[in-house]
Amino acid sequence: MDHVDRVLLERLQQDATQSYAALGQAVGLSAGAAHERVRKLRARGVIRRTTVEVDPAAVGSGVLAYVLVDSTAWMGDSAESFAAIPEILEAHITAGSASVLVKVRTATTEQLQDVLRRIYMIGGVSGTQATVVLETFFERPVSPTVTGQD
Secondary structure (H helix, E strand, C coil): CCHHHHHHHHHHHHCCCCCHHHHHHHHCCCHHHHHHHHHHHHHCCCCCCCCCCCCCHHHCCCEEEEEEEEECCCCCCCHHHHHCCCCEEEEEECCCCCCEEEEEEECCHHHHHHHHHHHHCCCCEEEEEEEEECCCCCCCCCCHHHHCCC
């Protein structure tokens, strides 16, 4: 992946609806060449999907919590159990005091409590520690131009 690919990725993260002509112009390529670069990035799995960023509060999911999940057993085989809870947006096996870290969005704290109950029902789970977010300063995507190397 070269500098042109990284700039294309950064621009697509800012606005995935821009035309290949606009992308190409930003990096000194024709629309067709920009399209081919983006196609190759998709084929290699660098671009995993194209999506729309939605304001969680506007769709009734204003409560954000990160939950540390303790366990009595290896949780590596529990991905499907966590994925079956739709309020869980992310789940990560971790090293440290907890076995799994999950990101949860709900409309209310009562619904968060229900999610915690469902997490407790997953085999091997022995406890949870939830941290409710009061305010988000910022969120940013991975920057291909800052973290990558050519």
